[in-house]
Amino acid sequence: MNGLIAKGILPSALIVGTGCASVEDTATLSNHAMDKGCAGTLIHPSFFFRPADDDGIVDFYEQLVRRLGTNARNIVLYHFPEVTGASLSPSRSAASFKFPNSATATKFRSISIFIAKLQFSSNLIKELDRD
Template identity: 55%
Template sequence: MGRLPSVCAASIVPLLANGSIDRGKLIGHCRWLLANGCDGIVLFGTTGEAASFGLAERREVLEALIASGINANSVIVGTGCCSVADTALLSAHALDLGCAGILVHPPYFFRPASDNGVFGFYSELLESLSDSARDIIFYHFPEATGAPVNPNVISRLIDRYPEVFVGIKDSTGSLENMIYLAKTFPQLKVFSGDDNLLWPLLQEGGHGAITATANLTPNLLARVYAEWSENTPMAQEAQDLLVRLWEETLLKFPISEAVKDIVANASGDENWRLVRPPLETLPEARCQQLSEMVVPFSPHFPAGLGTMR
């Protein structure tokens, strides 16, 4: 059981024109994130279009990322799939490579998933992983998965597997729920999926954030994390920017497509816009709208966004 990073980017995944993953660009982007405030990368989360990539390419890309010199201790891997077998395959692979942890959501096809069904999924995963199971982070995002990770399920799983589950990412946007989780399960590190909620969550004992906006402003999240307790003017400014960038800008667009579009504009590299089906690049009118809305924030993007190799 190692240390979990706190300021994490839910990394976007760049593509080549033929639709395959651009490994060199992904490695460069992850290096840029770690050099500009993040202490963690989450690979193949929702923002990273995980469900659109095959098992083999997900494993191969993770191997390439770590072989490039990026420390596995800074990498959390999204491994949730619809089947226990596929989830176990990806989970065992990531843990064997020494990754900091795995982010696991319940299956997302059969809706609505019952609490007993979610409990059964995680239990079968743990039995399949056996002694190699460690550092599992629940992923609570019922809007996307159709399957909540409810407190009674967490309690039952922690009772049965007391040293395996180490955290939970809450992407509901509910600060109330995040605080409840932090207070009810002090053994779990609670991550916000929303940039604007990192500060208030930290005030209530939360651990950190795993966000899409960190692909653009890892420096601002790092500032909030480092200085919120001192309530410094720079932390206040960073919080205000994060709130406005997230609530007033990105949430008005499909997130993965919007973040990629912003990186494409900042870098001048049109391939950053590419997404895997069923996602589509933003229509031209929406790209123009987003570009205009981002103007006040772009001076706060660290240099080199989308260009590091």
């Protein structure tokens, strides 16, 4: 990212992959990207303990948003379970957008979803439309 910016690529044209095994490392890289003015971050769930369950994945994102503070915006949730071993169900994905803490919920409104499977996307949209 730094090399691209140094060569004249506008940070606002970059969405940077910052997903790591730990919340701390992911937050450090995500804060750096957002502080540089990048358009957003692409973050997969923590993948260290396999198989990851829904509660652990949602907890990862909740902790991440708290650590990012005002930089918790334009997050692309990268759902690629074949590689990460962390598969989040559509109903739990929808629930992760509805944290009880209103400040966190507001920050999660700017999250997009990148999904490798059309059926997952369709089910997630149905879950999100229930409210």
